[in-house]
Amino acid sequence: MQFIDLAAQYQHLKIKIDKRIQTVLNHGHYIMGPEVQELENELASYVGVKHAITCANGTDALTLAMMVLGIKEGDAVFCPTFTFFATAEVIAFEGATPVFVDSDEATFNICPIDLEKRIQATIAEGKLIPKAIIAVDLFGLPANYPEIQKIADKYNLKLVEDAAQGFGGSIDGKRAGSFGDIATTSFFPAKPLGCYGDGGAVFTNNDEYAELLKSYRVHGKGKDKYDNVRIGINSRLDTIQAAILLEKLAAFPQDLTNRNRAAQKYTEELKDKYKTPVVPVGYVSSWAQYTLVAEDREAEMAKYKSQGIPTMIYYGTCMHQQTAFKALGYQAGDFPVAQRLASSVFSLPMHGYLLVTDKLSKYHV
Missing domain, CATH: 3.90.1150.10 (Aspartate Aminotransferase, domain 1)
Incomplete structure (x- = not known):
């Protein structure tokens, strides 16, 4: 018995996936080829947002979100303590401080009651500037976004949805990846929607954020790759992975x-x-x-x-x-x-x- 049977899924989709991969091999556009844009369009449609911007992995997706929101040293970003390391790692990577939050006993997700207490304590202490919340859709269940959004609005904080595990989940018909100011996911093979390597995506309805994301993921480029207008990173989704994901998303x-x-x-x-x-x-x-x-x-x-x-x-x-x-x-x-x-x-x-x-x-x- 397999814990996650990727082989069974591949056998079910083998003809379609193999055809998609062969198409990429034939046209030879291995980086940011046409399948990448096709996938971004399909992802945005599925999630129900204006923009889906793919990248190299789920950790980069969170990093790009932090960059777009301008998270920096002296900022406090609130996130659950019961989650994978990357959620807090990307906060520290930007020089900011993760402020951890306890879990809800029933759902395992970030506890809105404890979240507000941690925000109030951080404000009272006065050493850090509260800037954002990263909520995680742990084990596939979306976090309590109706309550978390109220808290974010109350304290003027940005809300990031870490939907690495939650892709496909929903609340009252609103799909994971569409909550907060910006959302991220991972296409690591073990995720609900996974590729055959690393991959990730960022979702937003904000046009300005979308343009920044497209720039940041390719070395901060402007009108072309030799016009770099900001410091970015190298985080592009391989075309073959996009091709695989297109067939897996359809299924x-x-x-x-x-x-x-x-x-x-x-x-x-x-x-x-x-x-x-x-x-x-x-x-x-x-x-x-x-x-x-x-x-x-x-x-x-x-x-x-x-x-x-x-x-x-x-x-x-x-x-x-x-x-x-x-x-x-x-x-x-x-x-x-x-x-x-x-x-x-x-x-x-x-x-x-x-x-x-x-x-x-x-x-x-």
């Missing part, structure tokens, strides 16, 4: 349906044994991971291993506990919910072909 709605069916089956069979994932009314998860809470997760993971079922831990060490952020001075107990989750969650296999290739009923899940 994505069915993949998303399959993921939700698999998640429903998991929940039906496991709800009496574990704390199963919560999907609030009006929300749709893209199920990047199906994550359980257990009192003794090591023992539970061992039981699954004995049946040939792989499991994974996301994320065993909170951001405030990472060596790179020790200088910020957080103490044990500062984020009780996040630390409890970090020591008790584990994830089961999840992909769009789970019910077809693995027949969950034959396992004692």
